[in-house]
């Protein structure tokens with residue numbers, strides 16, 4: 001799992017270390033509520049889209065964390081990560097657990113029901129990491145069993161040899177010490193595999209809730225319970241969780257009892273009576289507001305911090321509608337007892353599909369206005385984790401090498417939901433972003449989707465397992481047709497429910513349904529690497545009355561097919577815009593396909609369903625691109641046409657098409673059109689004004705406002721003011737505010753007073769930039785007011801602008817005081833990484849300022865502070881970034 005913070009850090013480092021300050025600040029204001037939701041959709045995924053591409057250029061983490069590949073010995077077998085070999089089968093897990101907040105420990109007894117898998121055995125080896133083991137015995141028999149423990153594996157010696165017909169129950173009493181590891185460190189991944197997390201355990205941070213939560217994937221739940229910590233294991237579960245009575249608990253399955261204890265604590269009894277994998281076990285403890293709904297008779301619960309209770313249903317948008325939709329489209333009702341979703345603090349990933357208890361990071365917790373800006377991220381993440389309840393939880397990858405059987409499906413659920421809820425255009429735009437994310441990451445080297453040769457299992461959480469996995473499923477759907485595709489998924493689920501799978505089981509399910517061999521598809525897309533790279537050209541011969549498409553496959557690379565087997569649709573358009581569809585199959589490195597065509601076609605549209613995952617060079621004329629925009633039906637047709645036109649010299653025709661695209665039915669196209677020069681043409685401005693006033697999509701309104709702002713024309717002042725209302729999305733207000741600032745700084749300063757009162761962090765980037773740009777003593781109050789609590793993305797621009805203001809004020813004492821405050825935050829390891837990074841960066845920036853001034857004494861003093869911070873910092877990734885300062 002990757003942390004949201006590090007993804008953000010990469011972005012911010014790009015903004016603050018690479019961009020000019022002005023652009024950086026503007027981008028940062030938007031980064032708080034990105035238009036491209038994929039940036040927030042961490043889930044272990046890389047960012048996608050153009051901005052992300054820029055950002056990833058600065059992704060030092062990627063470079064630093066890559067370990068040199070061990071040289072391959074041709075005389076040895078290559079690395080092969082097989083599925084786990086079973087000695088015993090875990091049938092049931094009972095955990096009785098309580099917590100020591102002060103020591104960040106858990107005291108527990110876990111009782112495991114086991115039996116030999118096949119061969120008789122007199123011992124059991126369990127994953128049990130970093131425990132103090134108190135006792136090991138059969139349940140109900142206090143006589144101790146002998147055991148060996150090496151701090152990772154617990155080997156229990158039984159009283160005799162057991163056969164596979166004989167079950168036995170072992171009770172292990174222990175203390176879990178997730179914060180007392182001596183093997184923590186080395187990479188971002190390792191620091192976040194504690195399994196059990198205590199948040200603000202001593203309550204020292206005001207306004208921050210005290211919480212406990214778990215994160216099992218990949219193999220970390222064995223830091224708080226002994227188990228067989230492998231994805232192909234599966235058992236039922238009971239949890240007795242004892243907490244102070246003020247706390248709520250959440251775990252898998254149903255809450256069957258809640259008992260108050262004599263010491264003022266309470267024990268909640270949760271039971272999951274359907275088997276699932278140990279990595280999907282979860283617990284969460286804290287003071288949550290719980291909003292309850294029902295769907296088909298089961299509980300649908302939302303756990304949020306009390307402040308967000310009014311927005312809980314919107315934070316987890318359309319949960320019930322999604323349960324209904326996925327149950328219907330799969331023809332397989334949601335298989336579990338309840339559906340609960342919870343948001344926790346300092347979460348180490350984007351979200352996690354723990355069976356019936358999904359944990360999300362704080363990025364989901366938004367108010368109404370924040371959701372106006374970005375509700376799609378929430379929807380996609382909710383869909384992703386929910387779909388895992390079929391693909392991942394009900395049917396589980398047998399090993400991390402097959403991870404795409406979990407993540408490819410979850411990724412594709414985002415497409416399914418978008419298509420169902422918002423239509424094909426929105427879904428196809430999403431798919432394009434997913435494809436681009438994969439293609440970008442493939443530039444750094446690829447691997448087969450099913451990847452037994454990985455170096456570290458955490459590396460499997462990449463744009464192959466997620467993005468490419470989803471894209472490949474989409475191609476399979478396109479090839480088989482909807483009816484066969486969803487029938488195949490249904491067969492796969494029914495045949496493999498409550499068990500683990502490898503990709504052959506998926507292939508066999510589709511083969512059974514569609515009645516045809518699919519080895520060729522699985523071999524090239526699941527077991528081969530890479531994707532086709534195509535050069536496409538078109539022709540028409542008047543003499544033979546044939547149209548033609550010539551396709552050259554030019555892909556190269558280890559494990560990449562020299563020739564992909566590609567079934568595709570080709571549409572041939574007549575002058576009226578009517579298309580005739582031809583189905584072709586490419587099976588040669590270079591191949592020309594001919595079609596009967598009495599008159600010259602106006603357009604030949606290759607891959608007319610636009611589902612192929614490929615890189616392509618398409619040789620269309622300007623007239624053909626224009627025709628494509630006007631007549632081909634899909635989002636991808638229209639966006640590729642606009643991009644094709646943009647590659648060429650502007651003409652009357654391309655300007656006309658771009659003008660039409662400003663009124664396209666889909667906002668993604670309107671946004672693309674807005675980026676063309678024609679959008680600034682005076683003849684278009686009335687339309688742009690209307691878009692700024694009333695486009696339903698905040699992203700379009702923002703672009704329209706920016707365009708108007710560039711004119712510097714006073715007549716648009718009212719458009720800006722009208723967009724600053726309290727019912728507008730934050731980023732629209734932000735854009736309008738910037739536009740006003742360009743036009744009339746005094747008016748903007750006046751308007752900023754009302755923005756200050758918003759209780760979200762949304763305006764902190766904007767306001768802090770404004771105040772830093774107008775150094776005035778009275779602006780210090782704003783920074784002081786927000787210093788203690790500004791966190792997350794906002795922390796970066798906040799600290800940056802704070803130091804700029806302090807420098808701008810030119811008061812040495814005030815600057816020294818500010819540095820002292822930054823230093824205290826940097827050294828406080830209990831405060832978030834976002835704040836520590838922001839504060840340390842601010843000190844380094846002040847030092848750079850003095851360096852430019854030639855003030856050696858100050859430079860030395862500030863250098864000493866930075867070095868001291870670096871020495872005391874425990875987070876390896878932060879240390880790496882500090883080295884850049």
Ligand SMILES: [Zn+2]
Nearest residue numbers: 043384407410
């Ligand atoms: Zn996932």
